[in-house]
Amino acid sequence: MTVANPQQTFPGRIMEVTLPAGEGGRSVSVGGQTALPLLPEGERPNAAAIGIEIRTGDEDLPPSLSHAFGGKGTDPAVLAGNLVEESGAQFLFLSLAGCHPDLGGHAVSRGAGIVRDVLQAVPCPAIVGGCGEEETDALLFPAVAEAAQRPVFLSYADEKNYRLVAGAALAYGHGVVAWSPIDINMAKQANLLLGDIGVPPHRVLIDPLTGGLGYGLEYTYSIVERIRLAGLSGDAALARPILCHLGDSWKAREALDSAEESWGDVIARGRRWEEATAWACLAAGADLLVCRHPDNVRTLRGMVGAPWR
Amino acid sequence: MPEPKPGTLRFLPEDVSLSVAPGETILRHAIRAGVPLLSPCGGEGRCGKCRVIISGEAAGGDDPGVLSEAELSAGVRLACRCHPSSGTLTVTVPPGSRPARLAAYLEGRDAAGDEPFLPLHAATGGRRPLGVALDLGTSTLAGALIDLSDGHLIARAAADNPQMPFGEDLISRIVYGEEHEGGFALLRQLLVAGVEQVIAALLGSGPAEGEIVEVTAAGNTVITHILFGASPAPIRHPPYQPVLREYPVRTGEELGSLAAPSAPWRLFPSLGGFVGGDIVAGVLASGMHREDGVCLLFDVGTNGEVALGNREFLMVCSSSAGPAFEGGEVACGMRAYPGAIESVRIDPETLSAEWTVIGGGKPLGICGSGILDLCAEMFRTGLIDRAGQFVPRSGAPFAETARGRAFVVAGAERSATGSAICFAAPDLKSVLRTKAALCAAADSLLTAVGLPRDAVERVYIAGGFGNFLDLRSALSLGVFPPFPLEKYVPLGNASLAGAIGAIRSRRRWREALSIAAGTTYHDLSSDAGFMEAFQRALFIPHTDEESYRKVLASRGGR
Numbered sequence: 001m002t003v004a005n006p007q008q009t010f011p012g013r014i015m016e017v018t019l020p021a022g023e024g025g026r027s028v029s030v031g032g033q034t035a036l037p038l039l040p041e042g043e044r045p046n047a048a049a050i051g052i053e054i055r056t057g058d059e060d061l062p063p064s065l066s067h068a069f070g071g072k073g074t075d076p077a078v079l080a081g082n083l084v085e086e087s088g089a090q091f092l093f094l095s096l097a098g099c100h101p102d103l104g105g106h107a108v109s110r111g112a113g114i115v116r117d118v119l120q121a122v123p124c125p126a127i128v129g130g131c132g133e134e135e136t137d138a139l140l141f142p143a144v145a146e147a148a149q150r151p152v153f154l155s156y157a158d159e160k161n162y163r164l165v166a167g168a169a170l171a172y173g174h175g176v177v178a179w180s181p182i183d184i185n186m187a188k189q190a191n192l193l194l195g196d197i198g199v200p201p202h203r204v205l206i207d208p209l210t211g212g213l214g215y216g217l218e219y220t221y222s223i224v225e226r227i228r229l230a231g232l233s234g235d236a237a238l239a240r241p242i243l244c245h246l247g248d249s250w251k252a253r254e255a256l257d258s259a260e261e262s263w264g265d266v267i268a269r270g271r272r273w274e275e276a277t278a279w280a281c282l283a284a285g286a287d288l289l290v291c292r293h294p295d296n297v298r299t300l301r302g303m304v305g306a307p308w309r
Numbered sequence: 310m311p312e313p314k315p316g317t318l319r320f321l322p323e324d325v326s327l328s329v330a331p332g333e334t335i336l337r338h339a340i341r342a343g344v345p346l347l348s349p350c351g352g353e354g355r356c357g358k359c360r361v362i363i364s365g366e367a368a369g370g371d372d373p374g375v376l377s378e379a380e381l382s383a384g385v386r387l388a389c390r391c392h393p394s395s396g397t398l399t400v401t402v403p404p405g406s407r408p409a410r411l412a413a414y415l416e417g418r419d420a421a422g423d424e425p426f427l428p429l430h431a432a433t434g435g436r437r438p439l440g441v442a443l444d445l446g447t448s449t450l451a452g453a454l455i456d457l458s459d460g461h462l463i464a465r466a467a468a469d470n471p472q473m474p475f476g477e478d479l480i481s482r483i484v485y486g487e488e489h490e491g492g493f494a495l496l497r498q499l500l501v502a503g504v505e506q507v508i509a510a511l512l513g514s515g516p517a518e519g520e521i522v523e524v525t526a527a528g529n530t531v532i533t534h535i536l537f538g539a540s541p542a543p544i545r546h547p548p549y550q551p552v553l554r555e556y557p558v559r560t561g562e563e564l565g566s567l568a569a570p571s572a573p574w575r576l577f578p579s580l581g582g583f584v585g586g587d588i589v590a591g592v593l594a595s596g597m598h599r600e601d602g603v604c605l606l607f608d609v610g611t612n613g614e615v616a617l618g619n620r621e622f623l624m625v626c627s628s629s630a631g632p633a634f635e636g637g638e639v640a641c642g643m644r645a646y647p648g649a650i651e652s653v654r655i656d657p658e659t660l661s662a663e664w665t666v667i668g669g670g671k672p673l674g675i676c677g678s679g680i681l682d683l684c685a686e687m688f689r690t691g692l693i694d695r696a697g698q699f700v701p702r703s704g705a706p707f708a709e710t711a712r713g714r715a716f717v718v719a720g721a722e723r724s725a726t727g728s729a730i731c732f733a734a735p736d737l738k739s740v741l742r743t744k745a746a747l748c749a750a751a752d753s754l755l756t757a758v759g760l761p762r763d764a765v766e767r768v769y770i771a772g773g774f775g776n777f778l779d780l781r782s783a784l785s786l787g788v789f790p791p792f793p794l795e796k797y798v799p800l801g802n803a804s805l806a807g808a809i810g811a812i813r814s815r816r817r818w819r820e821a822l823s824i825a826a827g828t829t830y831h832d833l834s835s836d837a838g839f840m841e842a843f844q845r846a847l848f849i850p851h852t853d854e855e856s857y858r859k860v861l862a863s864r865g866g867r
Contacts, residue, residue, distance in 0.1 A: 159696045185845045185852045192854065193696055 007041040010034055010232035014287075015201050016046065017175070017241050019091055020151045025123030028090045030287040031241040036228060037285050047304045049288045050297050051091035051127070053247065054080045056106065056114055057098025062256050064270025068293055076114050077121035084122050087294035088301050091125040093155070093245070094118055099140055100131035108139045112147035119148055127177060127243075127290075129155040141165050145172040153177055156207050159190060166199045175203035177243060182209045182219045184226045184238070191237045201236070205243045205288065212249030213277045220244070224284035241287035249277040250292060271295055316366075318393045320344045321401040334369075335361060335388040335400055344669065346388055346402055359388040365398035367391050419594045419806040426460030426813055430522055437519035439463075441508055441569065442808035444587065445528030445536065446470060447479055447611045448635065448644065450503045451805050454511040457522060460813050465805075466510035470532075471499040477637055478611065479531040483545045486535075497535050501565045504536075508568040521569035524561065525812040527577040527804045529585035529612070536564060537576060544582035551582050554825065575811070575818060578825035581832075583627035586825075588614045590807025593821045595769040595800060598623060602766030605751055607789065608803070609634050609677075609772035613747050616828075617754040617765075623828040624758060628750030633743035634677035634774050634788075639736040640712060643674035648725055650679040650718065655686040660705040662686070662718050671725035675718065675732070677774045683732060684740050685782035687716060688849055695849045697741040699734060712736075741847060744788040748851065749842035751790050756838055757831055762856075768796050771803035784861055787850030791860040 016032035028049045035042020056076055061069065072082040080092055098104035099111040106114075115128055128144050130137035138161070141154055145168035156179035157165035169176045176199055180186035187206055194204055208224055211217045224242055231239030249255060255273035258266040271293045278289050278300055291297050318338050319326040325342045336359055339346045346359050357375030362384045369392045376385055388400070430438030438457040443450065451467040475485045475496065486492035508521070526536070530551045534541040537559070539552045556576040561569040577586025588608055597604035599620050606616040613630025616623060636642035636649070643649050647668030653675075654663050664679065666672045675683065687693045694700050699707060699714050706717040708731060715731035724730050755762060768789065770778070780794050789797070800806065811818040833839045850857040 160698075163694075163700070183844060185841065185848075188852050189696060189848050192848075192852075193694060196695060 005040070008035070008039070009041070010234075012232045012234045012236075012239050013043075014228070014231055014239050014241060017202055017205060019049070019125035019127070019153060019175070021125045022119060022123035022150045025125065026090070028125050034232065036225075036232070038283060046287075048282055048286060048300075049090045050300045050304065051093050051288060051290050052083050052087055052089035052294060052297050053093040053095060053245070053290050053292050054083065054118070055095040055097045056111070057096075057100065057103035057131075059097060059103055062250050062270050063258055064255065064267045065250070065292055067267045068271075068295065077117040080118050081121045083294050084124055087297035089124065089291075089294075089297045090301070091127065091288070092118070092122055093127045093129060093290045095129040096131050096140060096144070097129075098131070099136050100133050101136070103131070108136070108143045111140055112143040115144050116147045116149065119150060119152070125152070127153040127155050134161070137161065138164055142168045142171075145169060145174055148172065148174065151175065153203075153205060155179070157190065157194060159186065159193065162190065162193050163197065166194050166197050169203070170198060175205065177205045177207045178240075179207040179209065182211070182216070182223050184208075184223055184230065187223070187227055188230075188235070188237045191240065195237070201240065204240055206238070206240050207243045207245060210244040210246060210248055210277070210281060212246070212252045212255070213273055213280070214254065215248060215252050217249075217277055217280055221280055221284045224281065224286055228285035242285060243288040243290065244278075244281035244286040245290040246274050246277050246281070247290070247292065249274045275299060316393060316395045317397045318342075319397070319399045321399060329393045329395075329398070332392065335363075335367070335386075335391045335393060335398075338393065339388060339400075339402070344402060346665070354387060354390055357387060360385050360403060361388045361391075362386075362401040362403060363391065363398060364401075366394045366396040367398055368394045419596075419803075419810045428458050428460070429815065430457045432458045432519075435518065438522045439512075439519040440523045440525070440812040441511065441521055441572075442805060442812045443504060443507065443524065443526040443528075444590070444802055444805035444808055445500070445504070445526055445532045446587070446804070447529065447532065448473060448477065450500075450507050451802060452504075452507040452511055453805060453809050454514075455809060455812055456519070457812070462809065464511050464514040466507050466514065468503055468506045468510065471503040472496050472535075475499075477632065479529065479541075480545060482535075483531060483541050486540075487542050487545075493535060493540060497538065497565060500532065500536055505566060505568045521561075521572045523812055524569055524572050524574040525577070525808045525818070526574060527586045527590035527808045529587050530579040530582055531585070533576050533579060533586055538564070549582045551579055554579050555822070577808070577811070577821055580625055580825060580828050581627070581830040583612055583629075584614050584625045584830060587804035588616060588625055589821050589825050589828075590805075590811070591769075591771045591800070591803035592616055592623065592807070592824050592828075593810055593817060594803040594806035595771070595798075597767070597769065598820065598824050600767070603760060603764050604767045604769060605754075605765050605790075605792075606769040606771060606800075606803075607747060607751070609747070609770060609774045611635060611637065613743065613750065615747065615750040615754060617751070617758065617760075618828075622758070623824060624754055624831050625828055626750050626754055626831040626833050628746040628833065630743045630746035630750070631739060633736075633740045634681060634772075636674070636676050636680065638739040638743075639675070639680055639732070641674045641718070641730045641732060641736070642680060643676055645676040645678070648673035649676035650674070650683075650730070651676055653679055653682040653686055653718065655683075655690045655692070657690045660690060660692065660702060662706070662716075664718065671723060672719050672730060673725045674730060678778055680732075680736075680740060681774075681778060681786065681788065682782055683716075683718065684737065685779075685786050688786060692716065693737065693849070695854075697737050697847075697849060699737070741849070744786060745843050745846035748787060748790055748846035749839055750833060752842040752846075753833060753836050753839045754831060756842075757836065762790060762792065765792060766796065767798055768792050769798050769800050769803070771800045781861065784857060785850060787846060787848070787857060791851070791853075791856040793860055 014031040021027040032045040073079045096111040098106040153175040155177035178190040255270040440455040454463040531541040555578045611632045613628040616625040650664040712733040715733035719730040845852040
């Protein structure tokens, strides 16, 4: 006697979102699935997309990253070109951290210039992040939206600044990353607010805030899973692709501290810390991962194609 | 077509005349003339509350189906549907169409008070046995005088709680009592003086000669402790438990009151530190403890208590909603007294506000219903977004104030205080928090007992605010959970109604005691789901907006 495997079906489908590429690049589509990850049932037209982050400004790199970036250039456009090429990243996440008053205090025009140069040098789809300082970002987003000569995503819009970010995105045809602080309700609220001012749903990604391994990852895991379940169950405002930015895993002491020799080599440790965080996010249901270490992009790219589907 | 020559419109009984603006409804004229007229639906012909009696020439007046044949022939029209024409028109505003918010603190429905009155006291020597029922609120003391020989209600009266100078909220009064030698004694003295003032007003207004033979009083736990002479201090400290839950019967003399020194005073039992006898009295008046169907009761007061249950179980919680709908925590907020803006419309074209003021004249501030109206209107006209932030729009009367951006409800030249009445960003936040807490408390109670929203058959709204509230406005903001409009029943001052019920019938008093004994107190501060429900409700109308849309789209309601 054979017993059919029980199959969970959901009424909803995650909105398919395409990150457009520049000339000569390949656009990336994510979402479109009708099931949770790691399960046999449902449709999954798109695998998770893996991107790489480049940050401007005077930040000290974690040892693992300065090792990986060695000799790849310091100019953002050159570094981005090399890293994307080498790692096979499907999209680039350009963070204009250098415009933050504490991290270089670049003028807004310089930030916009970097965006223009990088986007010209690298044809893959791009997400451009602000510097995180409210007043600077208020000037930066409109300038970036104008400087980007092709559609990108702006990161990020939250409950406070969404009018500004969405306004800049709408004016120049960009998409928006909607951020919320590990809270399913605020994630939904951000999407509703963006919808209210006319951002089309297929140009929105959810950033639920990703805690690093040991530093809140389990909260993120639970929220990503709940957002996905709500979206699949028919809540249209949450049926959007989820972007997990792994940057916080590089703030963990375990990823940085070279003095703790009993923990093993810090160069390997830092990379592993990000990778472990990434796997958990994929298992939870993330559709886009933003890595900083090029080797992780390669590893994850090699894996998401097969067993995850 | 030639422009009709403007005539004159005269409002009675105010005897205010103004020249007719062609094309404007009588309601608009009334607003311009400062004649108070109820129009909770905003002149859309839905509520049928702006009934006026006209004599003279008027056009329009097509009736959406709320007026009877007899009313129409007697000249009754809806002011929002009727235009004055060229001649002279006299419009009488009947008492039923007047906003009477002051009565809000007094009027209450006893939904369960249906039994025949059984006299326990007989009139002797021409002196009637009198009973006083009291509602001891944080800010208002209200009372009713009842003839206990036949059960009829002789008079109602209200006074401010004289403890108000020691803090608008109860916690600051406890702090005062703790930090000052004889503080609680002073608070008690003030309270008793306030109660005596109410009783004096009650006796003064009634023609009856009589003697007070019984008193019932329903109040929150802190006020009741103070009156009883027990320290309310433990309520403020972990584990936040009151000294007493039931209060032995005392004479007025023992409580320090000379107004009814020999009468026994029955104080309604408390349910917990922050859920008091006023809720017991409210439940008693709603009659939910006798119903088969599950009911919810909202007491929209300073704390925002919510009760859930039926004849089989009762559960209460305190939502710490804050007093935004009582006019508290809002800079321009005030109680529903003369001079308070009680209803607001915002013109979607000019984005300026029009309002009605209790008692007419220039406004001093905004009371709860006006605050609710204002927020609903700002949301409707797109001046606030769903997260409760102001949206810059050209032409909107926003101003930058010391408290951040603010919507100017009334400019300095139009306000009675000489300075502008502004509704600032923090005010908006406190309204949002209040409404979110009420909503989340109800959801948490339902979750705690494992019932879906559909299981609730009736929703009682206690508190003066409930009587005059436009339910659609309230639901468009998400003040209450999305129940179909016809399930809502406003009760007014249910605490006073319960106290009256209990003084008229011993059986009802015993019911009150059994309500208190059989009610479960649900502590929201230890409910893990509450903060999430709160965050969900911290949005306009709600993060779960679909269910609100369904309710608001449906026809019906009261």
